Amino acid sequence: MMDLLELVQNKAEAAELYEAYTEALGVTFHGGEVEKVGSEAVLGRALRVIAGGRLGFASTAGGSPKALAEAALAAAQHGDPAPFRFPPLRDESKVDAFDPAVPKIPPETLLEWGEEAVRAIQEEFPELVVNVFIARAVTEVVIRNTAGGERREKRTGLSFTVGVERVREGDIWLIYESQAVRRLADLERQTLVERVLQKLRWGAEVVAPPAGKPPVLFLPSAVPVLLLPLTHGFSGLSVFLGTSPLKGRLGEQVFSEKFSLMDDGLIPFGPRSRSFDDEGLPVGRLPLVEEGVVRNFFYDLRAAALSGVEPTGNGLKGGPFGDGGFRAPPAPSPRHLVVQPGAGTLAELLREMREGLIVSDVIGLGQGNVQSGAFSNNVSVGFVVRDGRVVGRVKNTMIFGNAYEVLKDGLIRVGGEPEWVGGSLYTPPLLVQGVSVVGR
Numbered sequence: 001m002m003d004l005l006e007l008v009q010n011k012a013e014a015a016e017l018y019e020a021y022t023e024a025l026g027v028t029f030h031g032g033e034v035e036k037v038g039s040e041a042v043l044g045r046a047l048r049v050i051a052g053g054r055l056g057f058a059s060t061a062g063g064s065p066k067a068l069a070e071a072a073l074a075a076a077q078h079g080d081p082a083p084f085r086f087p088p089l090r091d092e093s094k095v096d097a098f099d100p101a102v103p104k105i106p107p108e109t110l111l112e113w114g115e116e117a118v119r120a121i122q123e124e125f126p127e128l129v130v131n132v133f134i135a136r137a138v139t140e141v142v143i144r145n146t147a148g149g150e151r152r153e154k155r156t157g158l159s160f161t162v163g164v165e166r167v168r169e170g171d172i173w174l175i176y177e178s179q180a181v182r183r184l185a186d187l188e189r190q191t192l193v194e195r196v197l198q199k200l201r202w203g204a205e206v207v208a209p210p211a212g213k214p215p216v217l218f219l220p221s222a223v224p225v226l227l228l229p230l231t232h233g234f235s236g237l238s239v240f241l242g243t244s245p246l247k248g249r250l251g252e253q254v255f256s257e258k259f260s261l262m263d264d265g266l267i268p269f270g271p272r273s274r275s276f277d278d279e280g281l282p283v284g285r286l287p288l289v290e291e292g293v294v295r296n297f298f299y300d301l302r303a304a305a306l307s308g309v310e311p312t313g314n315g316l317k318g319g320p321f322g323d324g325g326f327r328a329p330p331a332p333s334p335r336h337l338v339v340q341p342g343a344g345t346l347a348e349l350l351r352e353m354r355e356g357l358i359v360s361d362v363i364g365l366g367q368g369n370v371q372s373g374a375f376s377n378n379v380s381v382g383f384v385v386r387d388g389r390v391v392g393r394v395k396n397t398m399i400f401g402n403a404y405e406v407l408k409d410g411l412i413r414v415g416g417e418p419e420w421v422g423g424s425l426y427t428p429p430l431l432v433q434g435v436s437v438v439g440r
Contacts, residue, residue: 004047005146007069012049012056012076016086016145018278020044020326023103026135027110032118037107044326050085051076055302057329084305089149092282095275096268099183102156103138110134113189117162120193125200129165143280151280155273156182160189162196171206171395175199175381176361177221180423183269199360199381207384207392209439215356215412216399216435217349217385220419222359223427224321227337228366229373229403230261231320234288235332236299240307243371245404246294253292254404256411258342261289263298265313265335272316272424278330279315286312292408300332321422339427342414349415349431351388357437358383358390359399373404394439401435410434 008015021043028036046059049072056076060068114132121130137157144150161178177195181187218226238244246254265283267273276282279301287295299307300315315330320337344352362377379397383390401410415428 004045004065004069005144007065008047008049008051008073009146011073012051013053014050014086014146015072016048016143016279018046018048018326019142020139022137022139024135024137025105025107025110026133027107027114029114029118029130029132032122032130034111034114037111046326046329047072048329049073049076050082053081054079055082059327061326080302082302084301086145086147086279086301087281088147089143089145089151089280091149091151093275093284095266095273095283097153097155097182097273097275098138099156099185099269101184102136102158102182105136105158105184110136113160117189117193121162121164121196121200124197125164127166128200129167131163131165133159133161135159141274143276143278145280149280151276153275158182158184158187160187160192162192164196164200173203173381173393175203178422179420180271181269181420182271182273186269199383202383202390203381203393205392206395209382209384209394209397209437210355210357211437211439213434213436215353215431215433216437217353217356217358218430218432219358219360220421220425220427220429221361223339223421223430224365224425225359225362225375225377225399226403226407226430226432227339227425227427228320229370229375230288230407231334231337232370233373233404234263234297234334236297236303236307236309236312236314237332238371239297240303245371245373246297249294250296252294254294255289255292255407256409257292258411258414259289259292259407260287260340262287262338262340263314263334263336264338267336267338270336270426271420271422272335274335277313277315277335278317279311281311281313281315283313283335286314298332298334300330303332321424334424337425337427339414339418339425339430341416341418341428343416344413345417346415346429349413349429350385350390352413353385353431354388356385357394357397357399358385362399368400373402374400375403376400396440398438398440399435400438406432406434
């Protein structure tokens with residue numbers, strides 16, 4: 001097969017090839033029964049070129065090298081200006097991202113795990129529809145560019161998702177819990193199932209939501225409502241373009257002194273752990289907020305060049321909380337967002353709030369104005385607290401507010417029990433005020 005970089009070297013000033021070969025095995029349970037056991041192998045390629053001073057991007061899974069090269073060169077004709085060049089790639093820092101135990105997990109074990117989860121839930125709630133999806137994968141990533149050198153790494157992944165459906169006339173209630181890890185020892189199957197059971201017990205009754213601006217406890221699964229605007233605000237590209245409300249505020253007290261946030265790319269076996277970002281640059285650790293003070297922004301190659309600063313190894317595919325795979329071009333994104341824990345168990349937080357709303361999940365993350373920090377979401381899973389106890393779940397309830405205002409003036413307590421959420425967030429619950437709650 002003709003080398004892709006050689007194929008475009010006479011038509012482009014520079015080029016970068018990203019390859020990801022993934023072998024995956026997954027099992028699916030629907031309605032408590034095995035629906036599917038399947039494996040797949042995918043080789044994905046993504047090519048970025050700088051041609052005529054502009055950036056072009058194209059990707060393929062199985063297409064010819066010539067077609068990929070032509071697509072990337074064609075995209076460059078209408079692409080953004082490229083004020084940077086791809087740097088020489090060196091085999092630098094290493095972060096643990098591969099667990100040899102993961103690819104050895106047989107399908108029988110995945111099926112057994114699924115059956116255990118279904119059984120644990122249906123023993124207590126036999127009328128519910130239980131869906132489970134479990135998958136293991138190994139991905140080898142290779143990055144090369146025309147400046148020379150290569151970065152290569154194998155990474156494992158293991159995911160476990162449990163979904164429960166309760167369907168009654170006029171009332172459809174869905175609960176999902178999931179965990180993504182790189183290391184088998186980090187998978188907490190029983191803890192995940194217990195979270196599902198806890199929410200089912202809490203939600204036995206439907207009650208009216210509190211009105212006005214009661215205390216709101218964001219469980220870790222709902223903290224992205226408050227942090228998604230911050231992933232825009234701390235993006236070096238957003239700062240350069242002037243769309244970030246944090247522009248010009250380095251060193252300022254923008255948030256509550258109770259709030260500290262780290263972008264940590266060096267967590268061994270973290271869900272998004274890797275030795276290099278999706279542009280081949282080494283990852284690191286970047287304090288974003290220290291006791292409320294803004295300390296840094298994160299940059300990929302393009303945003304750094306536009307801003308006249310050094311890149312921070314934050315050129316990632318797939319956005320702030322996920323993995324977009326090979327088909328997405330890299331953009332400034334956090335590696336692992338870590339909210340520094342405070343103190344207090346969940347039970348202690350409930351006693352402190354006394355009366356209020358627990359938000360577990362919302363519909364339409366990102367609704368509102370992400371640039372300004374405004375959010376407006378329907379609560380898909382939420383619970384009412386009275387006298388420090390959960391008394392039932394809510395229906396037809398909305399929350400809205402501004403993440404920057406809430407995290408500055410409305411942060412009551414940062415909890416002491418952090419959890420991994422999605423692919424990149426490690427956070428405890430946050431007890432806040434200043435969020436409007438509306439029932440209908």
